[in-house]
Amino acid sequence: MTKVTMTVNGKSVSKEVRGNMLMTEFLRDELHLTGTHVGCDTSQCGACTIHVNGENVKGCTIFAAECDGAEVGTIEGQANADGSLNVIQQAFQDHHGLQCGFCTPGMVMAAASLLQENPKPSEAEIRHYLEGNICRCTGYHNIVKAIMAASGQDVSSIAAE
Amino acid sequence: MPKDHGIGAAQKRREDVRFLTGAGQYTDDINTYGQAYCHFLRSDVAHGKITSIDTSAAEAMPGVVRIFTGKDFEGIGGLPCGWQVTDKHGEPMKEPAHPVLAQGKVRHVGDPICAVIADTLDQARDAAEAIEVEIEDLPAVVDMKAALESGAALVHDDLSDNLCYDWQFGSDQEAVDKAFAEAAHVTTLELVNNRLVANPMEPRVALGEYNRANDESTLYTTSQNPHVIRLLMGAFVLGIPEHKLRVVAPDVGGGFGTKIFHYAEEAFVTFASRQINRPVKWTSTRSEAFMSDAHGRDHVTKIELALDADNNFIGLRTDTLANMGAYLSTFSSSVPTWLHGTLMAGNYKTPAIQVNVKAVFTNTVPVDAYRGAGRPEATFQLERLVDKAARELGVDPIKLRRQNFIESFPYATPVAVEYDTGDYVATMDKLEAMIDIPGFAARRAESEAKGKLRGLGVNCYIEACGIAPSNLVGQLGARAGLYDAATVRVNATGSISVMVGAHSHGQGHETAFPQVVADMLGIDESMIDIVHGDTSKIPFGMGTYGSRSLAVCGSAMVRATEKIINKAKKIAAHLMEASEGDIELKDGQFTVAGTDKSVAWGDVTLAAYVPHNYPLTEIEPGLEETAFYDPANFTYPAGAYACEVEVDPETGKVTIERFAAADDFGNVVNPMIVEGQVHGGLAQGIGQALLESCVYDADGQLLSASYMDYAMPRAGDVPFYMVDHSCATPCTHNPLGVKGCGEAGAIGSPPAVVNAVLDALNHAGHDVAHIDMPVSPHRVWQAMQG
Ligand code: FES
Ligand code: FES
Numbered sequence: 001m002t003k004v005t006m007t008v009n010g011k012s013v014s015k016e017v018r019g020n021m022l023m024t025e026f027l028r029d030e031l032h033l034t035g036t037h038v039g040c041d042t043s044q045c046g047a048c049t050i051h052v053n054g055e056n057v058k059g060c061t062i063f064a065a066e067c068d069g070a071e072v073g074t075i076e077g078q079a080n081a082d083g084s085l086n087v088i089q090q091a092f093q094d095h096h097g098l099q100c101g102f103c104t105p106g107m108v109m110a111a112a113s114l115l116q117e118n119p120k121p122s123e124a125e126i127r128h129y130l131e132g133n134i135c136r137c138t139g140y141h142n143i144v145k146a147i148m149a150a151s152g153q154d155v156s157s158i159a160a161e
Numbered sequence: 162m163p164k165d166h167g168i169g170a171a172q173k174r175r176e177d178v179r180f181l182t183g184a185g186q187y188t189d190d191i192n193t194y195g196q197a198y199c200h201f202l203r204s205d206v207a208h209g210k211i212t213s214i215d216t217s218a219a220e221a222m223p224g225v226v227r228i229f230t231g232k233d234f235e236g237i238g239g240l241p242c243g244w245q246v247t248d249k250h251g252e253p254m255k256e257p258a259h260p261v262l263a264q265g266k267v268r269h270v271g272d273p274i275c276a277v278i279a280d281t282l283d284q285a286r287d288a289a290e291a292i293e294v295e296i297e298d299l300p301a302v303v304d305m306k307a308a309l310e311s312g313a314a315l316v317h318d319d320l321s322d323n324l325c326y327d328w329q330f331g332s333d334q335e336a337v338d339k340a341f342a343e344a345a346h347v348t349t350l351e352l353v354n355n356r357l358v359a360n361p362m363e364p365r366v367a368l369g370e371y372n373r374a375n376d377e378s379t380l381y382t383t384s385q386n387p388h389v390i391r392l393l394m395g396a397f398v399l400g401i402p403e404h405k406l407r408v409v410a411p412d413v414g415g416g417f418g419t420k421i422f423h424y425a426e427e428a429f430v431t432f433a434s435r436q437i438n439r440p441v442k443w444t445s446t447r448s449e450a451f452m453s454d455a456h457g458r459d460h461v462t463k464i465e466l467a468l469d470a471d472n473n474f475i476g477l478r479t480d481t482l483a484n485m486g487a488y489l490s491t492f493s494s495s496v497p498t499w500l501h502g503t504l505m506a507g508n509y510k511t512p513a514i515q516v517n518v519k520a521v522f523t524n525t526v527p528v529d530a531y532r533g534a535g536r537p538e539a540t541f542q543l544e545r546l547v548d549k550a551a552r553e554l555g556v557d558p559i560k561l562r563r564q565n566f567i568e569s570f571p572y573a574t575p576v577a578v579e580y581d582t583g584d585y586v587a588t589m590d591k592l593e594a595m596i597d598i599p600g601f602a603a604r605r606a607e608s609e610a611k612g613k614l615r616g617l618g619v620n621c622y623i624e625a626c627g628i629a630p631s632n633l634v635g636q637l638g639a640r641a642g643l644y645d646a647a648t649v650r651v652n653a654t655g656s657i658s659v660m661v662g663a664h665s666h667g668q669g670h671e672t673a674f675p676q677v678v679a680d681m682l683g684i685d686e687s688m689i690d691i692v693h694g695d696t697s698k699i700p701f702g703m704g705t706y707g708s709r710s711l712a713v714c715g716s717a718m719v720r721a722t723e724k725i726i727n728k729a730k731k732i733a734a735h736l737m738e739a740s741e742g743d744i745e746l747k748d749g750q751f752t753v754a755g756t757d758k759s760v761a762w763g764d765v766t767l768a769a770y771v772p773h774n775y776p777l778t779e780i781e782p783g784l785e786e787t788a789f790y791d792p793a794n795f796t797y798p799a800g801a802y803a804c805e806v807e808v809d810p811e812t813g814k815v816t817i818e819r820f821a822a823a824d825d826f827g828n829v830v831n832p833m834i835v836e837g838q839v840h841g842g843l844a845q846g847i848g849q850a851l852l853e854s855c856v857y858d859a860d861g862q863l864l865s866a867s868y869m870d871y872a873m874p875r876a877g878d879v880p881f882y883m884v885d886h887s888c889a890t891p892c893t894h895n896p897l898g899v900k901g902c903g904e905a906g907a908i909g910s911p912p913a914v915v916n917a918v919l920d921a922l923n924h925a926g927h928d929v930a931h932i933d934m935p936v937s938p939h940r941v942w943q944a945m946q947g
Contacts, residue, residue: 034190035183037414039362040447044868047362075183089181093173096837100667101180102362102414108181123881130876134868136362136415137667139840139906140876158881 004068008033009077017064023057024048026064027074035075035105039134046133049106050074056113058132075105078112088112088150095155097146099137106133111147120151167680168897171833174672176665185412188366188383189444196368196440197226199430200285202275202292203452204267207301207524207861208314211265211294214275219291224284227437228292229276229429231264237432240423241397242489245638246498246520249329254520257317259488261398261425261432267296268316268487269524270863271452276429278441301524301861305461305482308521316487316522325485325494325520330502332575336513340476344467348550353933354538356459356484356855357848358871359531361666363414364445365454369430373438377405380431384410385420385664386704389641391696393423393491399432406431410694413666417845418530419454420666421706422491426453451866456855457531459484460497464542466511466550474511474565479542483520486527493529494520499637500535500625506574507543508585508621508799509565514575524861530706532845532907536624544620544912549930552923558916559598559619563589566621570890578625580797582890585621588823589801592619595821595883596803604805604818605924614808615818616921620912623799626901627712629792644791645714646700649678649721651729651784653770655763657682659721660692662702663714667841668903669834670710676830677715677897681722683748684762700787708901711830712796712892719896720788728784733765735776796892796900800824804913808921813942815851815918821883822909827891827900835902839884842906848874849907850914854935872935 005014008031015030027033027050036059039047048059051073080086085093088111098104107130114121114129121129126144135143149155164170179185216228240259247253258264263274275292279285302308302316308323316323331337341347368381378401384390387408395406413420430441445453460481467476483497502516551558566585573579601617608615628634631642648660659678663670675689692698702714726746733751734741743754749762768775769784805819822839829835852872856864865871891898911934918936922929922945929944 028190029192033183034187035185037187037363038189039364039414040868042447042867042869044873045362045447075181079182085178085181092181093177096174096833098177098180099669099837099841100361100363100413100415101176101185102187104180105183127876134362134873134875136360136417136845136873137841138837139842139844139882140874140879141840141881142837144876144881 002065004064006067006070006072008072009074019065021064023059023062023064023067033074033076037102037105046106047103049109056110075108091146091150095142095146095149097143103135107143115151167676168830172672172831174669176671187363187412187414188381191368191381193370193440196442197278197280198282198285199441199443200277200289201273202289204270204272204274206296206298207270208299209267209296212297213295215293219288222288222291224280225288226278231260231262234261238398240425241393242494243491243640244495246326246328246494248326254326254494255320257320261428269526271526273425278433303523303857303859303861305484305521308523316524323522325522328498328518331515332513337476337478337515340467340513345470346468348466348546348553350546350549350931351463352545352931354458354460354541355934357457357531357853358451358855359417359419359457361415361417364447364450366444367427367430368442369434370440371434371438378431379407380427381409382427383413383420385416385666385706387694387696388701389704390423394428398428407697410664416666417532418534418706422455422529448867452526452863455490455529456526459528460538462542464546466546472561474509476513477511478515480517483518484528485520485522486525488527490527490529496530496535501539503576503578504536504539504625505576508623510567525857533904537908540622540908541912548916562621581893583799584888584890587888588825591885591888592801592803592821592823595885608807614810614921614925616917617805618913618916618920619803620916621801622909623797624904624908625795626708626798627792627796628707631791643703644789645717646702646789647714647718647721648700648787649725651766653767655766657689658692659718660699661714662700663710664694664705668710673831673834678722708903711899712895712901713792715897716895717788717790720790721786724786729765731780732768733760736760736768793894798826798900798905800905800909802909802913804917806917806921813938815936817880820880824886824905825888825890826886826902827889828898829886835886836884838902839906840882843882843910844874844879846907846910847879847914850911850934850936852935
């Protein structure tokens with residue numbers, strides 16, 4: 001067991017953890033932040049996407065112990081201070097970019113990183129960036145559209161509103 | 162003007178707020194006090210005799226609570242199959258036992274042998290490694306043709322062969338033979354409908370809890386139909402009376418069919434939690450899901466079309482081998498028969514049709530319904546065949562389809578179903594405009610200038626949703642009724658809870674269902690909540706699959722709301738001292754026709770619960786009504802799809818450039834949700850056509866057992882889709898006129914994609930009759946090499 005201290009969604013937390021405890025387990029089981037989902041065991045699906053020191057990271061590929069001292073962001077920390085949806089979350093709702101909602105936290109986190117790096121991504125850039133996030137429900141159409149809309153681009157001409 | 166409220170409005174989904182903030186509650190998010198963790202030790206061989214199991218070392222390991230084996234389930238029921246198919250000789254299908262934990266033999270990779278329960282998951286996993294299981298390998302049967310040969314190893318020793326049933330259905334033999342004898346042209350095609358893994362993003366979870374104080378069990382599970390699970394598990398497997406059993410399916414992260422079925426793990430955690438008097442939780446890993454969730458499709462087919470000298474379809478016959486896997490999953494037997502054979506007419510007026518299906522046991526994971534279930538298999542066969550016929554005859558594939566379309570309704574097909582409404586010509590007109598047929602030549606020239614081949618593929622589909630009615634499906638072998646139920650509970654202040662038998666796992670019921678009730682009552686949607694997914698709260702309903710939610714459960718909700726309106730009118734009549742027949746309800750106000758008297762919705766509901774001035778001798782207090790709705794027929798959504806692909810002749814890689822889907826779903830309650838359902842189906846269908854394939858080696862090893870080996874469609878594999886549902890012919894027999902939309906995309910898209918690839922290749926001078934799915938770069942490249 002090692003002791004880790006980190007900031008999660010702006011709040012400092014300290015816990016004893018097993019050396020092999022994944023961040024997904026730490027967040028879900030220790031901190032009860034169950035918005036970070038686990039969809040696979042091969043780091044392919046992206047349902048577990050979080051931010052570690054501002055970087056896009058798959059929570060299932062990193063140990064909690066490695067995040068000692070880090071600034072961690074999860075889906076629970078994404079909404080605006082007053083609890084309303086942030087621009088990306090709102091765009092996902094407005095453009096129906098989610099159905100069952102299971103991949104959604106990972107998609108929102110990935111989208112936030114993308115827009116940080118590239119504030120006006122093209123359709124192709126978005127599709128490419130989402131390579132590591134699988135959604136089985138939406139067919140991606142509305143996810144890509146939502147991310148374009150969140151970046152301030154006009155999506156009114158995209159087929160099938 | 163687009164509506165902003167009620168039926169037809171593209172209302173934003175209310176459930177999204179919790180999903181977008183990480184506040185959804187999926188089954189794995191639930192933990193109970195004192196829970197233990199379960200890990201299944203699964204077979205790593207496809208077929209073998211279990212000669213010994215030694216759990217003694219494992220039992221002594223830290224944290225281990227108890228280890229269960231097949232022995233613990235002796236004398237307890239196995240997993241039941243919900244549909245009995247009768248073969249062409251009138252004999253019932255073979256129904257081998259399907260134990261919760263393997264007994265004597267393992268029959269597929271992933272078959273559970275032992276279940277270890279420990280204080281932590283790590284402890285359970287560690288202990289499982291210390292269990293010594295000896296298995297004497299037996300030859301595995303994987304290929305269906307080989308499985309049917311005499312002398313093939315038997316998946317079930319108590320059966321005489323691996324044939325589950327040999328089913329035949331359709332027109333008289335004589336009529337079919339005559340059509341083929343008289344044909345001017347016969348087109349024949351052999352094809353495979355590739356085995357798929359449904360892969361909802363949320364892996365399955367089962368958490369069993371037992372309360373010794375009142376002898377009640379609760380099962381939290383990732384299910385599409387909690388009441389069905391309660392019935393099957395309680396009555397058939399564990400013998401627990403239903404009133405002592407509660408099944409909860411909270412937020413569920415996608416299903417696509419694979420969460421319809423009753424699985425061993427659900428029965429196991431419920432059983433084990435009673436035995437050890439402690440909650441037991443199992444969470445599937447993705448790799449485990451690949452070998453324990455029911456798979457989909459897996460047909461090998463030969464199909465033939467007879468045409469007369471004018472290119473009219475005069476006869477169709479099809480022979481299919483359908484893989485059942487090692488055991489009969491809950492609805493598996495119905496998929497290749499009643500869900501597939503009855504749709505073989507497609508959109509065409511072929512007068513003589515015969516369907517033959519042999520269902521085969523193999524040493525593979527059980528196969529069952531997956532998005533579309535049977536209908537995608539029927540559509541793929543037929544629409545590939547029609548395209549091949551057009552190419553052989555040198556006629557335009559759209560023209561050939563149009564010429565053979567059914568044009569007058571109702572239409573009784575030779576395969577026992579009657580389409581109530583449809584307009585296939587209008588849908589095809591719409592599709593042609595959407596995909597821009599006249600502009601195709603220029604787009605092809607552009608591709609060719611880049612050294613690429615371009616193809617356009619078109620197809621139609623018909624689907625049967627809202628499977629029903631109960632007395633008919635009963636005759637066909639269903640062991641359950643297929644109605645649904647809704648309770649509308651109006652509260653004293655006028656707000657409403659609607660308890661429904663349907664289950665939402667991405668379909669947006671919490672948003673769409675209130676739109677219907679709000680419209681009927683003339684009140685705001687925000688007054689209405691939908692309750693689903695918990696057998697302790699909802700009326701007995703059949704859950705969600707086969708695009709039945711709105712057509713069946715929505716209709717029950719309409720019927721229950723009508724009862725509410727009738728009773729509320731009586732109360733309003735009393736309050737206004739008017740005659741009941743004169744009361745009208747509009748915009749949430751009850752008025753007396755021809756007067757200015759009115760009373761608001763909330764005043765009527767309050768009177769029902771505070772019955773001071775109330776005709777108690779004539780009307781019961783309260784305002785709560787339930788309706789069970791059993792549909793008169795299936796509904797028949799239909800559509801026409803077009804796909805344009807670019808093929809790289811150097812590599813064989815196929816890229817989807819354009820996709821158009823014109824669907825007839827009848828009336829639409831929430832167009833935004835409907836379009837989303839189509840998009841999702843399209844991606845799954847495109848996935849099947851280009852990427853997805855569940856592969857076994859000859860020994861029955863599952864080679865595609867993770868996302869590293871099973872190619873899931875990703876954002877870069879699909880385009881923006883053009884979808885339209887304006888060619889609506891409302892269903893004539895349900896009160897909403899709705900037909901169902903969830904499966905359309907997955908049914909209609911695979912043939913469009915494959916037809917497009919073949920068009921590209923043939924236009925470039927390659928003479929390629931067919932490529933099996935997935936149409937991978939390797940297969941395309943090989944086909945081009947001749
Ligand atoms: S759970 Fe981390 S990538 Fe799938
Ligand atoms: S919304 Fe269900 S997996 Fe993406």
